[in-house]
Amino acid sequence: MKNIVVVGAGTMGNGIAHVFAQQGFNVALTDQNKQQLDRAAATIKKNLERLRDKEKIDTNLLTASLDRLVFTTEPANYYKNADLVLEAVSENLQVKKIVFEQFSKLTPTTCLLASNTSSISINILANFTDRQDKVVGMHFFNPVPIMPLVEIIKGDATSEETLTTIKALATQLGKTGILANDAPGFVANRVLLPMINEAIRTLGENVSDVAGIDAVMKLGMGHPMGPLQLADFIGLDVCLSILEVLYDGLKKPHYQPHPILIEMVQAGHLGVKSGRGFYAYTNDPKNPEVAYKNHP
Ligand SMILES: NC(=O)c1ccc[n+]([C@@H]2O[C@H](COP(=O)([O-])OP(=O)(O)OC[C@H]3O[C@@H](n4cnc5c(N)ncnc54)[C@H](O)[C@@H]3O)[C@@H](O)[C@H]2O)c1
Structure with a gap:
């Protein structure tokens, strides 16, 4: 080869x-x-x-x-x-x-x-x-x-x-x-994407804000990157497409893409590749600021 x-x-x-x-x-x-x-x-x-x-x-x-x-x-x-x-x-x-x-x-x-x-x-x-x-x-x-x-x-x-x-x-x-x-999402995304979707639902239900959710998963679980920043890194459009395939194939509610994800993709906020997702990457991509504000 x-x-x-x-x-x-x-x-x-x-x-x-x-x-x-x-x-x-x-x-x-x-x-x-x-x-x-x-x-x-x-x-x-x-x-x-x-x-x-x-x-x-x-x-x-x-x-x-x-x-x-x-x-x-x-x-x-x-x-x-x-x-x-x-x-x-x-x-x-x-x-x-x-x-x-x-x-x-x-x-x-x-x-x-x-x-x-x-x-x-x-x-x-x-x-x-x-x-x-x-x-x-x-x-x-x-x-x-x-x-x-x-x-x-x-x-x-x-x-x-x-x-x-x-x-x-x-x-x-x-x-x-x-x-x-060959099964929807294979291993990696079948396991990963429900976590990202749940992090977005947690955000949507105002349990914490973007920085808080990511900090919990980094400091408490030892993840090198929080799930919302990881979603930005993967590309929110890619995350949405994967969840659609998983939901279509496996029919479980936790795979159904959260409306916040759908809205962000429709708005063109795709994460790192578009310069903005849950974080903004235009000023200092290595230390992005939170762009999605939800918390009272
Ligand atoms: N982003 C990730 O973290 C990640 C990880 C693993 C696998 N993947 C998979 O890799 C694939 C690409 O994802 P990505 O994140 O690089 O997407 P991307 O949106 O960054 O890039 C896709 C590219 O494909 C090009 N393209 C579209 N149609 C084309 C065509 N007909 N001919 C030639 N080029 C065409 C687009 O111009 C674009 O440059 C997807 O199947 C995705 O699920 C993504």
Whole structure:
């Protein structure tokens, strides 16, 4: 495996492209939005430089990693030689359907087709393709260069050969691959998102304010980040999409997205990526101020 195409250069796509390039793969990162690609290129460079400054990589590896990366809105030529294509486009079934149909048309039949989806069924995605045995979930965590987990999702038709290859690939990227079967939200988000939703409900019922809820979970439970800040970090639109898939699939009330979350997404307050969610990230992104005020 040598040539990788990563589709979607948002929060996740840039981190995924970064780790593949750093581990020696040729990576084409593509997005329909040129500005997103420019931002991703700047983010990857900044993150590699930070690793160099911390002496985790040397200057040669920094330069070589950047040389292995291509940023393009026209991926057709890269698809032709791809060994693996991995999509990290928006968490929306219709958007992913178009991407998986393109994968079938434009990549060689030997190419593995992976999704970084947080919650959408791998079986449904596989149905959009001409090679269900080669479709697999490869669910990375944010920030990708740092987080050591890849949840590997097996669809009903995913072959053992595909799983073995992807598990080995995760190891090659310095990650631990944990296998999960195809069920709404897999393991990570099925467990995490009800906590985030409950934190929003706790806020909505005025039990405490944003800073108070996050402080309780950090200081009392040892979480490195409170659930509301984590929601901002994931992206409130992504959280909403995941909860919709979970509620649709599992029909339990604690998965039903809280109205505050829906309203914030409708208002364009998507968290870190839009500059504002439960916190405001425009002044000092490392020490964001609370933006959602509820407490009397
Ligand atoms: N945000 C997280 O913490 C997180 C963690 C794990 C997995 N995921 C999953 O990763 C995927 C991407 O999430 P994200 O947070 O990076 O989203 P994002 O909104 O930051 O980025 C999505 C990108 O996809 C691009 N895009 C949309 N349609 C496209 C198309 N047809 N072709 C090419 N590019 C297209 C958009 O322009 C955008 O740049 C989702 O499936 C999400 O559930 C997200």
